[in-house]
Amino acid sequence: MEAFLQHIINGVSLGSIYALIALGYTMVYGILQLINFAHSDVYMIGAFIGFYSARWLNVSDAPGYGSFFSVLFIAMIGCSILGFTIERLAYRPLRKAPKLNALITAIGVSLFLEYSGQIVFGATPQVFPNILEDSIVATFGEVRVTKFDATILITTFALMLILRHIIQHTKLGKAMRATSFNGPWASLMGINVDRIISMTFVIGSALAAAGGILVGIKYPKIEPLMGVMIGLKAFVAAVLGGIGNIAGAVLGALIMGLAEEFVVGYGASTYRDALAFGILIIILLFKPAGLLGKFTVEKV
Amino acid sequence: MVDFKRSILMPVLVILVCLGIDYVVPEIFNPYLQTLIAYSGINIILAVSLNLVNGFTGQFSIGHAGFMAAGAYMSAFLTMTFPHWAGPIVGLNFFFNTIAGGLLAAAAGFAVGLPSLRLKGDYLAIVTLGFGEIIRVVLLNIEAVGGARGMYGIHHSASIFWTGFWVFICCFTVTRLMNSTHGRAFLSVREDEIAAESMGVDTTKYKVRAFVISSFFAGVAGSIFAHYLCYLNPSSFAFMKSIDVVVMVVLGGMGSISGSFVAAIIITLLPEALRPLQEITTIDFRMVIYSLTLIVLMLTKPQGLFGELEISDLFRKYVKRHS
Numbered sequence: 001m002e003a004f005l006q007h008i009i010n011g012v013s014l015g016s017i018y019a020l021i022a023l024g025y026t027m028v029y030g031i032l033q034l035i036n037f038a039h040s041d042v043y044m045i046g047a048f049i050g051f052y053s054a055r056w057l058n059v060s061d062a063p064g065y066g067s068f069f070s071v072l073f074i075a076m077i078g079c080s081i082l083g084f085t086i087e088r089l090a091y092r093p094l095r096k097a098p099k100l101n102a103l104i105t106a107i108g109v110s111l112f113l114e115y116s117g118q119i120v121f122g123a124t125p126q127v128f129p130n131i132l133e134d135s136i137v138a139t140f141g142e143v144r145v146t147k148f149d150a151t152i153l154i155t156t157f158a159l160m161l162i163l164r165h166i167i168q169h170t171k172l173g174k175a176m177r178a179t180s181f182n183g184p185w186a187s188l189m190g191i192n193v194d195r196i197i198s199m200t201f202v203i204g205s206a207l208a209a210a211g212g213i214l215v216g217i218k219y220p221k222i223e224p225l226m227g228v229m230i231g232l233k234a235f236v237a238a239v240l241g242g243i244g245n246i247a248g249a250v251l252g253a254l255i256m257g258l259a260e261e262f263v264v265g266y267g268a269s270t271y272r273d274a275l276a277f278g279i280l281i282i283i284l285l286f287k288p289a290g291l292l293g294k295f296t297v298e299k300v
Numbered sequence: 301m302v303d304f305k306r307s308i309l310m311p312v313l314v315i316l317v318c319l320g321i322d323y324v325v326p327e328i329f330n331p332y333l334q335t336l337i338a339y340s341g342i343n344i345i346l347a348v349s350l351n352l353v354n355g356f357t358g359q360f361s362i363g364h365a366g367f368m369a370a371g372a373y374m375s376a377f378l379t380m381t382f383p384h385w386a387g388p389i390v391g392l393n394f395f396f397n398t399i400a401g402g403l404l405a406a407a408a409g410f411a412v413g414l415p416s417l418r419l420k421g422d423y424l425a426i427v428t429l430g431f432g433e434i435i436r437v438v439l440l441n442i443e444a445v446g447g448a449r450g451m452y453g454i455h456h457s458a459s460i461f462w463t464g465f466w467v468f469i470c471c472f473t474v475t476r477l478m479n480s481t482h483g484r485a486f487l488s489v490r491e492d493e494i495a496a497e498s499m500g501v502d503t504t505k506y507k508v509r510a511f512v513i514s515s516f517f518a519g520v521a522g523s524i525f526a527h528y529l530c531y532l533n534p535s536s537f538a539f540m541k542s543i544d545v546v547v548m549v550v551l552g553g554m555g556s557i558s559g560s561f562v563a564a565i566i567i568t569l570l571p572e573a574l575r576p577l578q579e580i581t582t583i584d585f586r587m588v589i590y591s592l593t594l595i596v597l598m599l600t601k602p603q604g605l606f607g608e609l610e611i612s613d614l615f616r617k618y619v620k621r622h623s
Contacts, residue, residue: 035422090595097602099421100360104550105598107543111591119583232429232539239426274437277430284427285415 015257024204030244040231046209083205117224242293349517358490366432371519375401405519553604
């Protein structure tokens with residue numbers, strides 16, 4: 001029973017990191033119908049910005065919430081700029097091209113970030129600086145909640161509340177919802193669609209950067225290809241919940257995190273990477289638009 | 301009455317040409333270039349067969365490497381366990397093993413396609429991607445084929461002849477198919493699924509059919525790959541391999557067989573052609589240049605190198621008009 005509860009805590013913590021990344025995928029998909037393959041590499045760059053900014057701020061050996069939040073902040077700002085640039089240079093010229101071209105461009109951007117990352121940062125894994133010290137904050141019998149898990153959960157939760165506030169209660173959010181509902185009509189109503197799309201990339205990339213930092217403190221080994229698998233899983237999580245749906249992305253990510261933790265915990269760890277896709281396929285066969293997605297009937 | 305030209309002369313001619321290439325290539329090129337030629341051939345089979353699904357039928361599959369893996373492992377396993385089951389001739393054994401690999405891949409394609417081809421667009425893409433990964437992870441866990449260690453010492457039976465032979469079979473099949481009733485049905489599914497359905501085309505059936513044929517050739521390509529490299533490892537068939545094939549199809553032009561053919565050769569040779577640059581700068585810029593080329597090409601030539609045209613169309617358009 002204790003082991004079971006422990007797995008739940010670990011799984012939720014893993015799932016909330018997936019959720020941060022999945023949100024970026026789902027927001028961009030909701031507005032542009034584009035699978036932004038480069039998103040997983042924005043997350044990787046976020047982790048590396050954290051790595052270098054911790055050195056630059058001289059907090060590599062000064063663990064504490066001050067250093068954690070300043071590194072987090074810098075990484076989020078840096079990745080927002082990166083996301084904005086990617087959208088401006090690579091995706092905007094393709095707004096009217098077939099979807100597949102945008103997709104291949106996204107793959108191109110992703111490869112570009114990965115391989116230039118290998119040149120700039122080096123291909124060997126680096127150890128993420130110790131900007132937060134791990135300790136046990138609460139014990140329930142045998143079940144332990146570590147400071148890392150608590151930080152991850154609280155940070156993710158706070159970021160999601162902010163995101164929810166932006167989307168539901170600000171003018172920007174209203175414009176984003178309108179654009180995702182129907183782009184051309186939104187622009188008829190005086191919404192600057194290009195600006196909204198840029199903002200979507202900015203917000204999504206900032207969330208990915210936060211994911212990068214949180215992964216960095218929990219699994220402190222970062223390398224230029226670290227985004228590939230986690231990005232794929234986060235994307236699967238977004239599809240699982242119904243892509244384009246923000247609550248769905250969080251739900252899907254939590255399911256993925258928990259399922260993965262249980263598979264590893266109960267001994268089939270070599271099948272870990274197949275599991276994500278197994279769940280996805282089974283759910284899509286029964287609910288073709290994902291768990292919370294709306295199934296639209298195609299009309300002539 | 302058997303059409304002599306088509307049914308006897310043509311295959312004989314093809315086999316003779318392939319044998320000729322097989323004889324000439326080792327004389328002219330060094331082993332490194334020979335390997336590149338074989339890889340180009342394998343990639344051509346993969347790209348042309350994927351074009352059948354992505355280009356002609358308008359479905360979006362990004363799990364081609366999975367089917368390639370299924371075919372590669374099946375044929376390699378047969379070669380390792382029953383070295384002489386089809387007689388003493390190595391080539392004949394290889395031929396039948398390749399077909400067996402292709403059939404397993406086709407069966408996998410059927411199993412994947414039947415439920416998932418009812419999904420649309422990006423959902424289908426993700427499901428095919430997922431199946432590709434699942435096939436890889438399952439292979440990673442089967443000890444009989446080496447698991448994560450990979451499979452060593454497969455007989456080197458794939459020559460340039462066999463590569464050329466299968467490239468021909470693949471291109472021939474796809475070309476003839478696209479000029480048949482089935483091909484028209486594939487195209488109608490791509491152009492407008494609802495209209496096709498209302499004209500009595502069983503869209504799911506045709507999608508599955510395209511998918512199965514495409515998977516068969518992916519398996520064949522896998523088998524050639526296995527018997528040329530003589531070593532298999534599940535990581536050769538990761539997600540990036542599938543993406544490579546999709547890139548070839550889009551770069552060449554969706555729905556252009558000659559486009560896929562040319563793009564496959566370019567994508568195979570480009571990283572190798574950039575090798576001297578790496579030696580000058582001592583930094584591996586190749587993949588960066590490759591990805592930048594990809595982005596620039598997509599921005600400047602979104603329909604791919606050939607669009608929907610074939611070499612023969614281009615010939616008619618540009619050469620004949622001026623003469």
